[in-house]
Amino acid sequence: DRSRPLDFIRQIVAEDQKSGKHPQPVTRFPPEPNGFLHIGHAKSICLNFGISNEFGGRCHLRFDDTNPSKEEAAYVESIKRDVRWLGFDWHEHLHYASDYFEQICHFAERLIELGKAYVCDLTGEQIRAYRGTLTEPGRESPYRNRSVEENLRLFREMRAGIYGDGERVLRAKIDMASPIILMRDPVLYRILRAPHHRTGDAWCIYPMYDFTHCLSDMLESITHSLCTLEFQDNRQLYDWVLDTLQTPCHPRQIEFARLNLTYTVMSKRKLLQLVTDGHVDGWDDPRMLTISGLRRRGYTPRAIRTFCEQIGIGKKESWIDMGVLENAIRDDLNETAPRAMGVLDPVKVVIDNYPDDQVEFIEARNHPQRPELGSRSLPFSRELYIEREDFRETPPGKFFRLAPGREVRLRYAYYITCVSCEKDPQTGEITVIHCTYDPQTKGGSSPDGRKVKGTIHWLSAAHAAPCTINLYDRLFAVEHPDGDKAVDFKEHLNPHSLHTLTRCLVETSLADLPPGSQVQFERQGYFCRDLDSGTPDHPVFNRIVTLRDSWAK
Numbered sequence: 001d002r003s004r005p006l007d008f009i010r011q012i013v014a015e016d017q018k019s020g021k022h023p024q025p026v027t028r029f030p031p032e033p034n035g036f037l038h039i040g041h042a043k044s045i046c047l048n049f050g051i052s053n054e055f056g057g058r059c060h061l062r063f064d065d066t067n068p069s070k071e072e073a074a075y076v077e078s079i080k081r082d083v084r085w086l087g088f089d090w091h092e093h094l095h096y097a098s099d100y101f102e103q104i105c106h107f108a109e110r111l112i113e114l115g116k117a118y119v120c121d122l123t124g125e126q127i128r129a130y131r132g133t134l135t136e137p138g139r140e141s142p143y144r145n146r147s148v149e150e151n152l153r154l155f156r157e158m159r160a161g162i163y164g165d166g167e168r169v170l171r172a173k174i175d176m177a178s179p180i181i182l183m184r185d186p187v188l189y190r191i192l193r194a195p196h197h198r199t200g201d202a203w204c205i206y207p208m209y210d211f212t213h214c215l216s217d218m219l220e221s222i223t224h225s226l227c228t229l230e231f232q233d234n235r236q237l238y239d240w241v242l243d244t245l246q247t248p249c250h251p252r253q254i255e256f257a258r259l260n261l262t263y264t265v266m267s268k269r270k271l272l273q274l275v276t277d278g279h280v281d282g283w284d285d286p287r288m289l290t291i292s293g294l295r296r297r298g299y300t301p302r303a304i305r306t307f308c309e310q311i312g313i314g315k316k317e318s319w320i321d322m323g324v325l326e327n328a329i330r331d332d333l334n335e336t337a338p339r340a341m342g343v344l345d346p347v348k349v350v351i352d353n354y355p356d357d358q359v360e361f362i363e364a365r366n367h368p369q370r371p372e373l374g375s376r377s378l379p380f381s382r383e384l385y386i387e388r389e390d391f392r393e394t395p396p397g398k399f400f401r402l403a404p405g406r407e408v409r410l411r412y413a414y415y416i417t418c419v420s421c422e423k424d425p426q427t428g429e430i431t432v433i434h435c436t437y438d439p440q441t442k443g444g445s446s447p448d449g450r451k452v453k454g455t456i457h458w459l460s461a462a463h464a465a466p467c468t469i470n471l472y473d474r475l476f477a478v479e480h481p482d483g484d485k486a487v488d489f490k491e492h493l494n495p496h497s498l499h500t501l502t503r504c505l506v507e508t509s510l511a512d513l514p515p516g517s518q519v520q521f522e523r524q525g526y527f528c529r530d531l532d533s534g535t536p537d538h539p540v541f542n543r544i545v546t547l548r549d550s551w552a553k
């Protein structure tokens with residue numbers, strides 16, 4: 001939507017383009033392949049790839065793979081798939097930080113030669129203790145003043161595998177009294193023996209995030225390095241490394257507010273826990289706010305992109321209500337999803353005055369506002385199924401659906417009036433509802449103009465196809481599941497987030513709906529035929545979202 005004012009990052013990019021500083025912006029999306037992408041990543045993807053598309057630049061997909069103990073090739077593949085599915089393309093600009101290990105190591109030696117880095121023998125715990133606090137300056141490491149020669153030798157020995165994991169680190173020599181604690185001689189390299197998904201066991205030292213990130217950006221000639229607000233302090237180190245090394249290119253880091261969404265957690269570490277502890281059925285469980293979960297739930301890439309556009313890019317932390325995301329898919333599917341009839345909890349209706357062996361066909365529009373989407377013929381016969389909750393033997397006030405003596409409209413078909421019902425003598429459950437129909441009301445209106453208040457959906461019993469329907473609710477029962485550090489976020493899981501109905505009925509034509517496609521079951525919501533379960537004879541549908549926001553307060 002180009003009528004909106006540019007956000008503050010696009011303003012900077014536009015100015016840099018206008019002034020000729022950066023005629024072609026170069027951005028990057030730099031995920032760590034330690035889990036699947038979530039809706040928060042979508043915000044960053046839409047921002048980085050969006051800028052490249054809008055300003056005629058390019059956007060790199062770069063895997064920030066410097067922590068081999070948590071990273072896997074399978075995550076790399078899932079991330080590529082998700083970025084593509086969202087509608088973006090890195091073209092030939094696919095990179096891995098691990099491709100730069102040799103160069104990064106070279107830059108580390110350069111810092112040592114400049115007297116700006118040293119090998120430190122303190123343990124991790126000691127380094128933390130020496131670092132000081134916000135109100136107290138840090139203390140210098142006793143190893144801080146090693147000679148350049150000794151540092152070079154020790155660093156090369158670290159690389160050669162002479163020392164054990166964690167025995168020594170390489171640190172930047174900056175300022176132990178800096179008000180920014182991150183600048184108090186941060187660690188640049190650590191010893192870690194873990195097989196890397198790309199470099200295998202070629203390396204036993206790995207560069208830290210802060211050292212890797214700025215150098216990778218620089219090596220790829222990134223112009224605008226966009227990251228979330230938590231990295232504000234890291235910018236000092238980012239600039240220090242590039243300034244100290246006097247690199248020919250110095251990308252500009254700009255921070256924006258991350259996406260925080262209610263009723264979910266948004267950290268790969270926590271999402272991974274849900275998967276490994278079996279609280280969900282994998283990373284692509286339709287209740288997960290991962291991109292693959294949203295896809296399986298039935299979200300469209302367009303709805304996710306629209307959502308990211310709606311929430312915008314700002315500089316202040318804020319919370320977005322889950323309802324905003326749900327509205328985005330509801331609005332998208334309201335325009336595009338074909339309509340069909342689905343009965344979730346069927347109860348039989350017999351039209352006593354309808355001929356026993358007759359079947360007629362009734363035209364039903366596939367979309368009420370879009371005649372170009374065509375129509376279909378619904379079979380109508382003496383025995384039908386309707387939704388159990390659309391009938392009450394003793395209706396409460398404001399119940400305008402079927403009840404003894406009451407008349408309702410069957411969507412697209414006839415008016416019917418309930419004459420009696422049969423019950424299971426043991427359970428008291430309604431088994432059959434007897435009705436009569438008015439043949440004059442075909443199409444849903446009567447010649448005498450009499451009004452009926454309720455319209456209900458239905459299926460011809462002999463023509464309905466069985467299916468299973470998963471009804472989803474939010475995965476967490478509270479707005480901020482990880483808001484209280486004293487309580488494990490898993491305590492807030494919603495025990496009723498999945499409700500599976502195995503005896504549902506749908507129009508037979510839906511057997512041909514390709515898995516992954518969406519449909520509106522009239523009055524029930526938007527559904528997606530599941531990608532991974534079900535059979536041609538018995539499809540599975542996932543409810544994406546209800547028709548109205550049932551969570552609205």
Ligand code: ATP
Pocket residue numbers: 029030031032033039040041043044064226227228257258259260266267268269
């Ligand atoms: P997590 O804590 O969920 O693992 P991360 O930031 O560690 O997230 P990365 O793989 O490093 O995950 O993230 C890749 C990019 O996505 C980074 O540039 C990061 O800033 C961005 N990103 C991650 N989470 C969000 C979010 N909630 N909102 C916006 N951008 C995000």
Ligand code: MG
Pocket residue numbers: 032
């Ligand atoms: Mg990260």
Ligand code: MG
Pocket residue numbers: 267268269
């Ligand atoms: Mg993380």
